[in-house]
Amino acid sequence: xxxxxxxxxxxxxxxxxxxxxxxxxxxxxxxxxxxxxxxxxxxxxxxxxxxxxxxxxxxxxxxxxxxxxxxxxxxxxxxxxxxxxxxxxxxxxxxxxxxxxxxxxxxxxxxxxxxxxxxxxxxxxxxxxxxxxxxxxxxxxxxxxxxxxxxxxxxxxxxxxxxxxxxxxxxxxxxxxxxxxxxxxxxxxxxxxxxxxxxxxxxxxxxxxxxxxxxxxxxxxxxxxxxxxxxxxxxxxxxxxxxxxxxxxxxxx
Numbered sequence: 686x687x688x689x690x691x692x693x694x695x696x697x698x699x700x701x702x703x704x705x706x707x708x709x710x711x712x713x714x715x716x717x718x719x720x721x722x723x724x725x726x727x728x729x730x731x732x733x734x735x736x737x738x739x740x741x742x743x744x745x746x747x748x749x750x751x752x753x754x755x756x757x758x759x760x761x762x763x764x765x766x767x768x769x770x771x772x773x774x775x776x777x778x779x780x781x782x783x784x785x786x787x788x789x790x791x792x793x794x795x796x797x798x799x800x801x802x803x804x805x806x807x808x809x810x811x812x813x814x815x816x817x818x819x820x821x822x823x824x825x826x827x828x829x830x831x832x833x834x835x836x837x838x839x840x841x842x843x844x845x846x847x848x849x850x851x852x853x854x855x856x857x858x859x860x861x862x863x864x865x866x867x868x869x870x871x872x873x874x875x876x877x878x879x880x881x882x883x884x885x886x887x888x889x890x891x892x893x894x895x896x897x898x899x900x901x902x903x904x905x906x907x908x909x910x911x912x913x914x915x916x917x918x919x920x921x922x923x924x925x926x927x928x929x930x931x932x933x934x935x936x937x938x
Contacts, residue, residue, distance in 0.1 A: 779862030879935030
């Protein structure tokens with residue numbers, strides 16, 4: 686039987702077909718993930734709220750709300766700048782919200798965004814939500830985590846395998862709403878080939894399902910890849926929220 690707690694959102698526009706799936710996880714907790722699935726804008730995103738006590742839900746929801754309301758008539762050349770502007774606005778708003786709540790509370794969220802036009806894409810991110818590109822059977826990670834364990838991996842202190850199990854694996858070094866004045870976003874760009882599939886996900890997926898399994902579950906010509914990925918995380922008893930957005934290039938509307 687289908688999981689009634691799994692939210693599935695399929696959309697297509699032009700040469701893009703996309704599917705977003707989110708689930709609270711197996712620990713009976715609030716879902717503080719949010720996503721954007723707008724192929725009509727050439728815009729997709731995943732935000733993973735931090736802080737607990739509904740603060741994470743507020744933060745990720747604010748990011749999704751601001752991105753969802755971008756004007757569809759905006760020229761493609763202006764889209765990336767508008768995304769940056771909206772994320773900076775969310776950063777400022779979440780700072781104000783945290784100050785209003787007091788007690789040193791932080792209202793913050795990771796974010797990973799893809800903007801695509803024709804056969805080119807740009808990816809912006811802050812935190813440890815990830816983007817991957819599947820080309821044929823080869824999976825490439827587009828993003829690099831902004832996390833404490835990634836810093837330790839880069840310095841050679843721990844291995845990639847150790848990072849997943851490290852007690853500080855959830856400590857992120859960048860976020861929308863983090864206690865810094867200026868939001869730092871990293872950017873990567875690339876070209877798409879027909880049949881390419883992009884994956885955006887929260888760390889509930891990437892820390893639960895190995896990358897070789899991600900590639901296998903992403904494969905196929907159907908719209909069910911995101912559902913397969915989230916289901917695999919649930920079968921592995923993921924306690925965290927888990928969200929996957931898949932974007933297939935070269936689809937026919």
